[in-house]
Amino acid sequence: MAGRLEGKVAIVTGAGAGIGEAVALKFAREGAQVLLNGLPDDPVEDVAEAIRRMGGQAAVHLGDVSEEENARECVEACGRAFGKLDILANIAGVLVELAAVEDYDIFQFDYTVKMNVRSAFLMTKFAMPHLQKTRGNIVFAGSEAGFNGTPKFSPYGGTKGFIHAFCKGVAGEGAQHGVRANCICPGAISTAWTHKGEGVMDAKTEETTVMAAMMGRRGTPEEMANVVAFLASDEASYVTGALWLADGGVTPAKGMPGEDVPRDLRKEPEFTLPIQHARDGEIGKPLVTKKA
Ligand SMILES: NC(=O)c1ccc[n+]([C@@H]2O[C@H](COP(=O)([O-])OP(=O)(O)OC[C@H]3O[C@@H](n4cnc5c(N)ncnc54)[C@H](O)[C@@H]3O)[C@@H](O)[C@H]2O)c1
Secondary structure, three states: OOOOOOOOEEEEOOOOOHHHHHHHHHHHHOOOEEEEEEOOOOOHHHHHHHHHHOOOOEEEEEOOOOOHHHHHHHHHHHHHHHOOOOEEEEOOOOOOOOOOOOOOOHHHHHHHHHHHHHHHHHHHHHHHHHHHHHOOEEEEEOOHHHHHOOOOOHHHHHHHHHHHHHHHHHHHHHHOOOOEEEEEEEOOEOOHHHOOOOOOOOHHHHHHHHHOOOOOOOEOHHHHHHHHHHHHOHHHOOOOOOEEEEOOOOOOOOOOHHHHOOHHHHOOOOOOOOOOOOOOOOOOOOOOOOOO
């Protein structure tokens, strides 16, 4: 049976870890040729190797796509490797500080806006002419935080609110060229971000983040990749401008409903993709502060 993305060419930003890694692997399993982007020290080549071992085709572009030249070069690298572009998955993003707004480091704020907003804008800008040629589509990484806001992550939630509105505007522009644009809005996903000691969350934040979801557990990167693959596929041909919640029910929830879910129902599904870097995270990267 042919994969859902057979014959398609995709760019996945932030493909060296977490959700981006899973999206890259999922796209490849569904038959796409994939250009993987990540920061220079990210294990993007590992992910490309995993795709090649699966029998897929992957090329690598390393560079911070919040920088104009890197974003332009990323799109051009895809053209050189695979000759066209059908899907842009704007997954790259950062979560670098846990602090009330009065304490929030201004430098970290600027960095968050740059990495979450400017990167998605630049990649979309440079990819759009190519997507218009193939009647392709874009999938953005938004967040439930873009709807709900999240105390002590207020600037982060703000960047995701931008992504939601930006996605809808781009969808409106793209429709006249046959280009769709959608946004996945994850809740707490099992990457380094939601595990204390691996990202910026402390123990209390970790507990409330997970238990605020109706399902009382994190989602997995693969569960996000499944939704992204659907949105990117022709099966979603009538879906555009959509903010697609994949958040274990945290958005409509009240209180801590996860605590009432029996433990056996809180178990995360096993990976079926060869994921290696789900929880590599950001500690050790220059601007990340850890507040335990
Ligand atoms: N993990 C969650 O709970 C969660 C929830 C909601 C939304 N999201 C969104 O999903 C996306 C991925 O999150 P994750 O948890 O997988 O993060 P992660 O840190 O595990 O992976 C993100 C990867 O993107 C890379 N990256 C960041 N900025 C980049 C840039 N400008 N250029 C190139 N590479 C860049 C990082 O180095 C990292 O390897 C983010 O946009 C995030 O906002 C995550």
